[in-house]
Amino acid sequence: MSITYSSIADDRPVSAEAYAAVEAATENRRALYVPSVLEHAAELLTSLWAIGGQHSVPPAQWSWTSDMALGALDLAACPYERDSDPERTDAQVASLTGHLLRALGSQEIGLTAQLGARRASVVVERGPATPRGGRRGDSNIHVAILDDVGWHFAFSDEAPRSMPVFAPASPAGAYQVAEIVRAFVDGELGDIFRR
Structure with missing residues (x-):
């Protein structure tokens, strides 16, 4: 998709x-x-x-x-x-998460986001057109990059059931991930978790 x-x-x-x-x-x-x-x-x-x-x-x-x-x-x-490179350091994960957070909140993308409870995650507020998801259907979006795998996003209370996003582990990749998250929040991708 x-x-x-x-x-x-x-x-x-x-x-x-x-x-x-x-x-x-x-x-x-x-x-x-x-x-x-x-x-x-x-x-x-x-x-x-x-x-x-x-x-x-x-x-x-x-x-x-x-x-x-x-x-x-x-x-x-x-x-x-699955990165063929050695695992990312905590500093690299924090840096990529920071790039993602800035991209999500940028004027071009314009989403409301904050750092998640885990060091490698960001929570993005859902919008009126965001597909229903999570336990009550109104969950926000959880986006993360891990130290040994790439980017993923899910409804915040269904993180184990995540959607991989194939993108470089770089500032440019973080921006492209933010664009995909924006499209999902705005309802442009439909309910990709149910396809």
Whole structure:
């Protein structure tokens, strides 16, 4: 599941068809993907199609291989699912959480958020269009990055039932996560936990 973004980087070889195929492949996963991960997957798929073309296999002939876009998506998201790097330090987790908190409260995103009870979490106030969730249906949103895995969000009283968000563990990644959380709070993504 993803938000539709039209900002494909002009300096990278990404075909619109590959981006659309990768974006469609997100429907087969119970996760969210930030634009940079989608663009990376589309770049990979574009390259695979180009290599196929060098062997007289045009992209249209790849249509029988329905998992090609999904494979590219999985490969692009892999580094963000479980970090291959050593665990993040407490200082790194605190820094990323701070970047997320600032992004959520920025003028562009405009959500009300505060640090959560756990050091790596932020609680975001729900909005009028936020899908119902939590024990009483009115829970706020809990967003976190952990020391050994990537970004996740959930209703604040259902944190064990979280939705992974594939995004870099960086200030830019924190901003993209904040954009996805904003789209969820504003009701643009629907009830992604029930799909």
